[in-house]
Amino acid sequence: MAEPEPIIGPTGDMDPAAFRDYGRRVVDWIAEYLSDPTVWRVSPTTVPGKLRDALPASPPAAGESLDAVLADFERLIVPGLTHWNHPRFFGYFPSSASAPGILAEALVAALNNNALLWQTGPAATELERLTLDWLRQLMGLPAVFQGTINDTASVGTLCALAAAREQFPDLRLREEGLAGRADVPRLRIYCSDQAHSSVDKAAIVLGLGLSGVRRVATDAQHRLDVRALGDAVADDRARGVLPLAVVATVGTTATTAVDPVREIALVCGRERLWLHVDAAYGGAAALLPEMRWVLDGCEQADSLVVNPHKWLFVPMDCSALYTRRPELLRRALSVVPDYLTTSHANEGLDLMDYGVALGRRFRSLKLWFVLRCFGADGLAARIREHLRLAQQFAVWVDAEPNFERLAPTQFSVVLFRHRPDSDGAAWSGDPHELEHRLEAHNRSLLQRLNATGEVFLSHSAVDGKFALRLAIGNLRTTEEHVLHAWRLVQRLASQADPSSPG
Ligand SMILES: *Cc1c(COP(=O)(O)O)cnc(C)c1O
Numbered sequence: 001m002a003e004p005e006p007i008i009g010p011t012g013d014m015d016p017a018a019f020r021d022y023g024r025r026v027v028d029w030i031a032e033y034l035s036d037p038t039v040w041r042v043s044p045t046t047v048p049g050k051l052r053d054a055l056p057a058s059p060p061a062a063g064e065s066l067d068a069v070l071a072d073f074e075r076l077i078v079p080g081l082t083h084w085n086h087p088r089f090f091g092y093f094p095s096s097a098s099a100p101g102i103l104a105e106a107l108v109a110a111l112n113n114n115a116l117l118w119q120t121g122p123a124a125t126e127l128e129r130l131t132l133d134w135l136r137q138l139m140g141l142p143a144v145f146q147g148t149i150n151d152t153a154s155v156g157t158l159c160a161l162a163a164a165r166e167q168f169p170d171l172r173l174r175e176e177g178l179a180g181r182a183d184v185p186r187l188r189i190y191c192s193d194q195a196h197s198s199v200d201k202a203a204i205v206l207g208l209g210l211s212g213v214r215r216v217a218t219d220a221q222h223r224l225d226v227r228a229l230g231d232a233v234a235d236d237r238a239r240g241v242l243p244l245a246v247v248a249t250v251g252t253t254a255t256t257a258v259d260p261v262r263e264i265a266l267v268c269g270r271e272r273l274w275l276h277v278d279a280a281y282g283g284a285a286a287l288l289p290e291m292r293w294v295l296d297g298c299e300q301a302d303s304l305v306v307n308p309h310k311w312l313f314v315p316m317d318c319s320a321l322y323t324r325r326p327e328l329l330r331r332a333l334s335v336v337p338d339y340l341t342t343s344h345a346n347e348g349l350d351l352m353d354y355g356v357a358l359g360r361r362f363r364s365l366k367l368w369f370v371l372r373c374f375g376a377d378g379l380a381a382r383i384r385e386h387l388r389l390a391q392q393f394a395v396w397v398d399a400e401p402n403f404e405r406l407a408p409t410q411f412s413v414v415l416f417r418h419r420p421d422s423d424g425a426a427w428s429g430d431p432h433e434l435e436h437r438l439e440a441h442n443r444s445l446l447q448r449l450n451a452t453g454e455v456f457l458s459h460s461a462v463d464g465k466f467a468l469r470l471a472i473g474n475l476r477t478t479e480e481h482v483l484h485a486w487r488l489v490q491r492l493a494s495q496a497d498p499s500s501p502g
Contacts, residue, residue: 014066022066029074034085034099037476041453042089043082051080082456087476090485091458093253093281093413094473095307097315104369105315113362118349119342121362125351128364131371132320135308138376139286142299145322148329148354149363153280154198156305156321157247159355161189161202162332163303163323164245164274174332178207188236189213191247192224194254196278199247208244222257222407222462224248226264233271245274248301250294251282254460255407255415258282262297269300277304280319284311285387285411287380303329311386311412311473312379314370318363321355329354386412386472389482393470396486402493406462415460415467417442418493439466448492455485 014022054076083089085096097105115121115128132147150156165173171184178184187208191199193215203212214236217228233243246268248259261277268275277298283306285291298304303323308314323329326348334353342350352358374382394409397416407415419438443459446468450456460469470485 037083037086040083042086042456043450044080046080087474087481088455089474090470091456093310093471095310096313096474098313098370098475100369100373101315101366104366108362108365114359116352116358116360117342118346124362127368131364131367134371135320139283140292144324146326147320147322148351150319150321150355151317153305153307153319154201156319157198158202158205159321160276160303161206161245163329166328166332167274185240185242187212187244188241189245190216190229190232192216192218194218194222194252194257195247195249196253222255224259226260230267243271243273245276247276247278250277250279251411255462256411256413258294265297265300275301277301280305280307281310284383288384308367313475314366318367389472390414393482406465406467412472414470415462417467418445442466442468445493455488
C-alpha cells in the first residue's frame with residue numbers, strides 16, 4: 001500500500017505565526033535597504049551565467065525553510081543586481097520605488113485581487129478609474145480622457161494603436177485581420193526618427209510590420225518636423241497607403257525632446273489620423289505649473305501614455321493609458337467568452353475590455369498610496385528638485401572647457417561628453433577621424449565610470465555623436481549624489497585610458 005499523503009497544515013501555506021516573524025524580518029530588511037542603498041555597488045561585478053552556476057539546476061523536491069531562501073537571497077541575488085533604487089543610479093530613466101508604493105505592493109500581493117471584471121474586483125476597478133482621474137487632473141488633461149492601467153507604456157501604445165485601427169470599421173480588421181487580404185491598403189503609422197522602439201513593436205504585433213511605421217525627420221532640437229509629417233502623409237496617400245495614426249513624443253528617450261503636439265494635432269485633425277502621445281517619462285513634469293507647457297496640445301490627442309512607475313515613485317509596474325475614445329479601445333480589444341458574461345448593468349465597467357491581458361494586477365492601489373502620502377505638492381516638489389539637480393549638473397559641465405553638452409537640459413536628463421584639450425595635436429585633424437576618437441574615448445569613460453560601481457549612467461546618440469546620459473529621477477537622489485557623479489566623471493576623464501591617443 002502506498003504511503004498516506006502528508007498532511008498539509010490547516011492553511012496549506014506557511015504557518016501564520018511564522019509568517020508574522022518572517023514578515024517582520026523582511027520588512028526590517030527592506031527598511032535597512034532603503035535607509036542607505038549606497039552600501040551596495042549600483043551595478044554588480046558579475047558575468048553572464050554566474051548566478052545560474054551558483055544555484056541548483058533543478059528545484060528542491062522537499063520544501064526548504066524560508067531561512068535558507070532568505071540567506072541565498074542576501075548572499076547571491078542582491079549582490080547580483082543593478083540597483084535601480086540606488087540614489088546614484090542615473091541610467092536610462094530612473095524609476096524609484098517609494099515606501100508607500102512598496103507597502104501597497106505587499107498589500108496587493110496579499111489580496112491577490114484580479115479585476116478582470118467589475119464583479120471580480122469592484123473596489124479595484126473603481127480605484128483604477130479614480131486614481132487615473134486624479135492623475136489626469138494633476139497633469140491638466142481634460143475630463144474626457146478615461147484611463148486604464150497597463151504594465152508598461154509599450155503595451156499602452158500597442159492598445160492605443162489597436163484602437164486607432166477601429167476608426168475604419170469598414171475595413172473589418174478586428175474580424176478578418178490583415179493577412180491574405182487584397183482589399184486592404186497598406187496602413188501607416190507616423191512618428192519621429194527619435195520615437196521609442198515600442199512604436200515599432202506595436203506595428204509588428206498589429207500585423208502592420210516595421211514598414212508600416214514611417215519615421216519622420218526631426219528639426220535641430222530633435223522634434224518631429226511637422227512639414228515633413230505633412231509631406232509624408234501626402235506622399236503615402238498618393239501611393240494608395242492609408243495613413244492611420246501619428247505617435248508624438250513628449251520627452252524622447254535619446255534627448256528628452258518634446259514634439260510640437262499642437263501643430264501635429266492640426267495635421268491629424270485635417271487628415272483624420274489618430275493622435276497618440278508617448279509621454280511615458282515627460283508627462284510627469286506636467287505636475288509642475290511651470291512645466292505644464294510640455295503637454296501643450298495634448299488635450300487634442302486621442303490617447304496618451306504616462307508611466308507612474310517612471311518618474312512618479314510608484315514601484316514597477318504601473319503605466320497609465322488615457323483615451324478620449326474609450327469606446328474604440330473597447331471595440332478593438334473586447335472579446336467576452338460565455339463564462340465571463342455578466343449583467344448588462346456592468347456594461348463598460350469591465351477593465352478586461354480595455355487591454356490585451358485578461359488578468360489584471362491591482363496596480364492602482366500603489367498609485368493611490370503614493371498620491372495620497374506625497375500629495376500633489378509633495379510630488380511636484382520632488383520632481384522640481386530633480387529638474388534643479390539636472391540644471392546644476394549642466395552648469396558644472398558648461399563651466400568646464402573640456403566638456404560639452406550635446407542637447408538642451410529641459411527635463412532631468414543631461415547629455416554631455418568629454419572633449420579632451422583640443423590644443424593637443426592628437427585631438428585635432430580630420431573631423432571624421434576626430435569624431436571616431438571622441439566616441440571611443442567617451443565609450444571608454446562610460447565603461448570605466450560604471451565599472452567603479454559608484455554610479456550608473458547610460459548613453460545615447462545625439463546627431464550621430466556618442467553622449468553620456470545622466471538622468472535624475474530617484475527619490476533619494478540629492479545634490480551630494482549628483483556632485484559625486486560629476487567629480488568621478490572629471491577624475492576618470494582626465495586619467496589616461498587605452499583608447500586615448502596621448
Ligand atoms: C520608458 C519609455 C517607454 C517604454 O516604457 P515601458 O513602460 O518600459 O514600456 C516608451 N516611450 C518613452 C518615451 C519612454 O520614456
